[in-house]
Amino acid sequence: MSDANGWVNGHSGEALGVFGRIDAWVFDLDNTLYPRHSNLFKQVDAKIRDYVQRLLSLGPVEAQKLQKDYYRRYGTTLRGLMVEHGIEPDHFMEYVHDIDHSPVLPNPRLATAIETLPGRKYILTNGSRAHAEKVAARLGITDHFDDIFDVVAADLLPKPNREMYDRFIAATGVEPKTAAMFEDLSRNLVVPSSLGMLTTLVVPVGTREVFHEDWEMEGRDAPHVRFLTDDLGTFLEKVLTAIA
Known part of the structure; x- marks a missing residue:
């Protein structure tokens, strides 16, 4: 460089x-x-983990592991949840993007x-x-x-x-x-x-x-x-x- x-x-x-x-x-x-250092997506990431935890009744560590596995294999955690668990996307999209955008x-x-x-x-x-x-x-x-x-x-x-x-x-x-x-x-x-x-x-x-x-x-x-x-x-x- x-x-x-x-x-x-x-x-x-x-x-x-x-x-x-x-x-x-x-x-x-x-x-x-x-x-990336604005950490805006960190908010989204935390809400995705919370969604996975609530949806599948998992502990936080297990939810994060599954979240990242789906993210890597499917491109997004949402796609993994749709394929593996048949969820509807609308509520997920609304929930995980309901964040504070002021750090940008x-x-x-x-x-x-x-x-x-x-x-x-x-x-x-x-x-x-x-x-x-x-x-x-x-x-x-x-x-x-x-x-x-x-x-x-x-x-x-x-x-x-x-x-x-x-x-x-x-x-x-x-x-x-x-x-x-x-x-x-x-x-x-x-x-x-x-x-x-x-x-x-x-x-x-x-x-x-x-x-x-x-x-x-x-x-x-x-x-x-x-x-x-x-x-x-x-x-x-x-x-x-x-x-x-």
Whole structure:
């Protein structure tokens, strides 16, 4: 890595010019558009664990273990609960996203960078549209996006499932070969990369304590990760300079 806001896998500053072909910018929401250290998703995570504990009459340790197992195997705990226990999703989605969004602070620098990006911009999230709208409002970026595509719009088939991306592409008309995807989990970039998207992994550098599971740290150096940054706003500014 060249600096804390840089890139890996052999890329240099000049390589950012490849973003010049991009006309669609696709952003994950949680821990991508806002920094993981804000701990907003920690609230969601705690409510998911509580939901699993109450639903299945488990102790907190057992509930957390099952929650993380479903998250890893199915993409979201919700999908695991639907497949394994046949739950209806509406109450789950409403319950786990009923959180305090105030830890997400306005980010004028990020907002300006996103607004300046040429082409269409989308949020692609495994969460709910209502949650995404609240986060976007807190960040001050609501008006800079063409649409939000949530897990409900994907018929509750979350990333990293191929169906999520296929349905997003069908709904928006995005051409993958001229699209860029920004994510905080490497596994969620496998399909976008295979489709031809330019991929960027947004992960805090050198801060293992923010990760809940070892597998979340996997894949930073994988071929499907083209760029790596720990500061999305700064990275987008560098991209804009490179393609100006």
